[in-house]
Amino acid sequence: MGSLRMRITLLPQRQCIEIAGRRRVSDLLRELQLIPGTVMVIRGDELVTEHDFLEAADNVEIRNVISGG
Amino acid sequence: MTQAIRPPKCKRCRAKAQVYLRQHNSAFCRGCFIFYFQRQAERAIAHEHMFGRDEVVLVAVSGGKDSLALWDVLIESGYQTVGMHLELGIAEYSLSSTRKTVAFAEARGQKLIRVDLGAENADVPTLAGLTRRPACAACGTAKRHHFDRVADEGGYAVLATGHNLDDEAARLLGNVMRWQQGYLAKQQPVLQPTHERFVRKVKPFYRLSEYETAVYAFLRGIDYVVEECPNSAGASQLVYKDVLNRLEAAMPGTKLTFFQEFLRTAQPLFQNAEASPPGTCQRCAMPAFGDRCSYCTLLVEVDRRRQQAESRGSGTTNPDV
Numbered sequence: 609m610g611s612l613r614m615r616i617t618l619l620p621q622r623q624c625i626e627i628a629g630r631r632r633v634s635d636l637l638r639e640l641q642l643i644p645g646t647v648m649v650i651r652g653d654e655l656v657t658e659h660d661f662l663e664a665a666d667n668v669e670i671r672n673v674i675s676g677g
Numbered sequence: 678m679t680q681a682i683r684p685p686k687c688k689r690c691r692a693k694a695q696v697y698l699r700q701h702n703s704a705f706c707r708g709c710f711i712f713y714f715q716r717q718a719e720r721a722i723a724h725e726h727m728f729g730r731d732e733v734v735l736v737a738v739s740g741g742k743d744s745l746a747l748w749d750v751l752i753e754s755g756y757q758t759v760g761m762h763l764e765l766g767i768a769e770y771s772l773s774s775t776r777k778t779v780a781f782a783e784a785r786g787q788k789l790i791r792v793d794l795g796a797e798n799a800d801v802p803t804l805a806g807l808t809r810r811p812a813c814a815a816c817g818t819a820k821r822h823h824f825d826r827v828a829d830e831g832g833y834a835v836l837a838t839g840h841n842l843d844d845e846a847a848r849l850l851g852n853v854m855r856w857q858q859g860y861l862a863k864q865q866p867v868l869q870p871t872h873e874r875f876v877r878k879v880k881p882f883y884r885l886s887e888y889e890t891a892v893y894a895f896l897r898g899i900d901y902v903v904e905e906c907p908n909s910a911g912a913s914q915l916v917y918k919d920v921l922n923r924l925e926a927a928m929p930g931t932k933l934t935f936f937q938e939f940l941r942t943a944q945p946l947f948q949n950a951e952a953s954p955p956g957t958c959q960r961c962a963m964p965a966f967g968d969r970c971s972y973c974t975l976l977v978e979v980d981r982r983r984q985q986a987e988s989r990g991s992g993t994t995n996p997d998v
Binding site for chain 1: 683694695696697704742843847887890892895896903904905912918919926
């Protein structure tokens with residue numbers, strides 16, 4: 609059985625990525641070079657804070673909140 | 678190595694938090710965040726004397742998170758509201774925006790005034806293309822004109838928009854970078870009318886961040902347009918927001934302090950820089966700085982370009998072109 613991979617969907621880009629292993633939200637944002645407070649991190653139908661852990665099998669949505677123009 | 682930091686608990690009820698606000702070092706569960714957010718908006722409305730419960734508020738609604746969150750808060754707080762939505766004609770983005778706005782209004786039994794720019798005269802791509810202006814500039818001019826016009830013609834006392842703290846801080850940074858004294862004089866959460874056909878303009882979310890507004894929309898289950906306007910790529914406002922968000926990450930509370938302290942200490946100093954009140958447009962009778970308002974200037978140019986194109990199509994020449 610292969611190792612579990614976390615599925616992450618980035619919106620509005622509709623980009624999907626997979627990463628291995630559990631990690632804290634703040635660490636994930638740092639890896640993705642995203643600034644806290646500029647995105648919502650959503651697991652299922654709940655938001656998670658930058659202090660929470662995401663498990664290796666989680667499906668996560670990272671939604672940009674900054675709009676302009 | 679990951680440090681053993683406990684996920685925060687809700688500041689009000691001690692349940693597991695879903696939202697952490699760095700600038701306040703506070704966390705909230707779903708229900709308590711919604712309570713906190715609605716109370717913050719209501720406090721801004723009361724503190725700045727934006728409007729009362731006896732007034733009907735015209736809410737400018739784009740279909741994005743900020744305007745739909747604002748309309749939701751005002752409805753939930755018991756204010757009398759009417760929505761106004763401009764159909765901009767920006768391909769699928771505008772169609773999606775209109776669908777979501779209409780669905781929101783219907784689900785809550787609210788009146789929605791729709792203005793189709795294309796049917797009125799020219800949509801945003803036409804306005805921008807024929808006048809060779811940036812799409813955002815043409816769009817902004819059309820929005821301001823129609824919001825003012827509908828508010829005036831409908832007899833509404835006040836027009837509310839969903840501008841949030843990030844919008845205001847980015848605009849302030851842009852105005853300061855160029856020392857735009859006239860714009861700094863007008864950057865306030867409440868703008869009183871300076872012409873008989875203007876109405877009061879208010880921004881109840883001016884102290885709430887873009888993150889808080891998005892979180893509110895998500896937690897309330899509001900179906901808003903997540904996609905960005907295709908014309909916004911490279912917009913200067915996004916550059917200013919990026920700079921401010923980097924500062925905010927290093928120094929939480931920077932955006933709020935920047936804008937609140939501007940309002941408290943600096944903004945009054947620019948009052949004398951405010952331009953003289955507008956006159957009246959000779960074409961549409963709305964406020965104008967000159968013989969024609971900015972929107973009519975655009976439309977006149979659109980008409981001229983269309984006539985040019987027709988002349989070329991029919992093989993005649995127009996000596997005035």
